[in-house]
Amino acid sequence: MLKILSSSKISPWMSGILIAFLFILSLYVIDSSVGSINAYSNLANKAAAIYNGNMPSITWDEMFLIGILIGAFIAALAGKQFKLQLFSEDHLSKGPAYYLTFGIMLNLLGGFLVMAGMIIAGDTFTKMWGDALGLFTIVGLFLIIMFVEAVLIGTMLSLKIEEK
Amino acid sequence: MHPLQISGNVKLFAALFIGILFGFILVKSALSNRKTFMDQFTFKDNSFAIIFFISITVGVPVCYFLTKYGIINLHPSNYRFWPIVVGAILTGIGLVLCGHIPITAIASFGTGKLYSLIVLLGMLAAFPVINLIEPILNDYVFGKPDPVDLNVLAQNSLFFQGKTAMLYLIPAICLVLALFLRLIQRGSGTKSKKKEET
Numbered sequence: 444m445l446k447i448l449s450s451s452k453i454s455p456w457m458s459g460i461l462i463a464f465l466f467i468l469s470l471y472v473i474d475s476s477v478g479s480i481n482a483y484s485n486l487a488n489k490a491a492a493i494y495n496g497n498m499p500s501i502t503w504d505e506m507f508l509i510g511i512l513i514g515a516f517i518a519a520l521a522g523k524q525f526k527l528q529l530f531s532e533d534h535l536s537k538g539p540a541y542y543l544t545f546g547i548m549l550n551l552l553g554g555f556l557v558m559a560g561m562i563i564a565g566d567t568f569t570k571m572w573g574d575a576l577g578l579f580t581i582v583g584l585f586l587i588i589m590f591v592e593a594v595l596i597g598t599m600l601s602l603k604i605e606e607k
Numbered sequence: 608m609h610p611l612q613i614s615g616n617v618k619l620f621a622a623l624f625i626g627i628l629f630g631f632i633l634v635k636s637a638l639s640n641r642k643t644f645m646d647q648f649t650f651k652d653n654s655f656a657i658i659f660f661i662s663i664t665v666g667v668p669v670c671y672f673l674t675k676y677g678i679i680n681l682h683p684s685n686y687r688f689w690p691i692v693v694g695a696i697l698t699g700i701g702l703v704l705c706g707h708i709p710i711t712a713i714a715s716f717g718t719g720k721l722y723s724l725i726v727l728l729g730m731l732a733a734f735p736v737i738n739l740i741e742p743i744l745n746d747y748v749f750g751k752p753d754p755v756d757l758n759v760l761a762q763n764s765l766f767f768q769g770k771t772a773m774l775y776l777i778p779a780i781c782l783v784l785a786l787f788l789r790l791i792q793r794g795s796g797t798k799s800k801k802k803e804e805t
Contacts (some may be wrong), residue, residue, distance in 0.1 A: 450635070456653040458636030459661025459785075463673040465628055466662070467669060470679040472621045474610035477629070478710055479684070498769025504621035507654025510626015511710055515717025517627065518634035529718045531641055531706075534722075550722055554699050554712065554729025555736070561709075562737045564694025567683040568708040572659070576666040577674070577681040577781060578777060581688070585695045592699035600703065 451522045466573045477507050479559060502534030560589075608678045630714050639714035641706035641723075648703060653788035660785035664778040671774055688753040705729070 453461075458599035468475045482504035489499045501509075534546035561567050566574075571582045586603055613621060633639045646652035655731055673679045702708070705726045707715060712730065715723035737744070 445610040453632075453635045455657035456661055456785075458632055459655075459658040460640070462636075462658060462666050463608050463662040463666030465625065465632065466666060467673065467679060470623050470670075470681070471610050472613070472625065473618060474612065474683050476679060477622070477625060483709060483730065484734055487731045490731065503618045504733035506619045506622040507626040507629075508713055510623040510628075511630035511633070511713045512626075512717045513623075513796070514630020514632075515628035515639060515714035516630075517774075518631040519718035520615075520640045521783035522635065523777055524634070525719050527721060528719050531720070531722050532668070533642070533645070539718070546722075547725055549704050551729040551732075553701045553703075554707070555733050556700075556701025556729075557705060557708060557726075558692040558730035559737055560697030560699075560701060562694075562733060563697065563744065565686045565690055566696070567710075567780050569710050570684060572662070574681070574683050575663060576670040577683065578667060578773060579683050579686070581686045581691055583689045584688075585686075585698075588692060589699040589702065590697035592696060593702050594650075596624060596656045596700065596703045597645065601649045 451524060454602060462572075463576065466576055466581075469573075476573040477569050478567055478573070479503070479504060480566045480570065481507055483558065483567070610679055629710065630717060633711060633714040634718055639711050639718055639720075641715065641720075644702060644706040644708075644711070650788075650791070653748060653792045656788050657785045660781040660788075663781040664785070667778045668774065687749070689748050689751045690754065693748050 466477075469475070482502075485502065487504075487506070492499045514535075516525070529544060529583055530542040531550075534542040534549075537546070571585055574582045575586070637643045638653060643652060643655055668678070670681075672789065674681060704710075707723065707726050709727075709730055712723045712726045718726065786787040
């Protein structure tokens with residue numbers, strides 16, 4: 444246990460098993476799937492309420508997201524991986540003209556498209572991952588389209604970079 | 608047996624605890640790194656796919672037996688064919704651009720990567736924009752009739768259709784795929800591992 448806490452990385456095999464059991468644990472303890480789109484939707488609405496000076500109550504699915512933030516912080520501190528970074532390393536390597544303008548735009552647009560896609564699809568990737576454990580066929584369709592497309596675009600972009 | 612029926616502050620605390628465990632594993636498995644997703648799409652590092660396939664391999668049989676004995680209940684969302692197709696296309700493009708899904712962006716922010724906050728802001732901005740264009744989406748995406756009634760399958764899932772062969776076949780296929788991806792991963796030998804450690 445201490446070894447897992449202090450190690451910088453655990454194997455993908457162990458991670459896969461742990462994630463599967465966490466999904467199942469959430470279904471047993473909370474009797475709901477975690478990471479659903481409602482949590483993010485509520486966050487967006489409540490951010491507006493806080494901006495207007497109101498203090499909204501917090502629900503369990505928002506608490507789950509706060510838990511992720513805390514868990515990530517603890518893991519980074521325990522593994523001595525915590526490091527404040529303003530820009531990602533792959534953007535930094537392309538120079539200030541890139542990471543100060545284009546890099547920020549790509550992050551913003553990427554985040555927007557990811558969430559827009561999930562809103563249209565019906566739920567988040569995390570929720571679909573949890574549903575995939577129940578062998579829901581339509582979730583498989585989402586994952587296959589998304590993955591194949593991302594591989595195609597990713598490969599084309601990497602080939603373009605190698606050519607340069 | 609049935610799922611725990613907790614509510615109020617106990618449920619809040621339970622959700623927080625499960626969230627902490629999730630966040631911890633996301634960081635320790637490097638899923639919170641933007642690079643893990645980016646390298647997956649070019650097959651330089653297959654960690655993400657291996658994690659996904661192994662979770663299916665282990666999770667599907669366990670989930671099936673727990674569901675069968677009423678220990679857990681599945682709560683699928685209301686998915687439909689065309690929204691899934693359009694949504695997957697948009698998500699795929701976004702994923703290549705930012706390298707994050709919502710929970711990994713939160714975990715990444717927790718490890719001090721401040722640029723993930725911009726990704727999260729982009730994600731939150733999607734809600735009002737989708738609300739604005741909802742009438743257009745209703746006409747062209749949500750209102751389109753499904754070619755097959757996939758939702759019936761989604762409600763029942765392969766679990767409840769008596770297709771128990773799938774129960775063993777799909778996890779087995781996922782395990783083979785995970786092993787194959789590990790095999791083709793560049794620098795997967797012990798020598799390169801030792802090199803990484805030093």
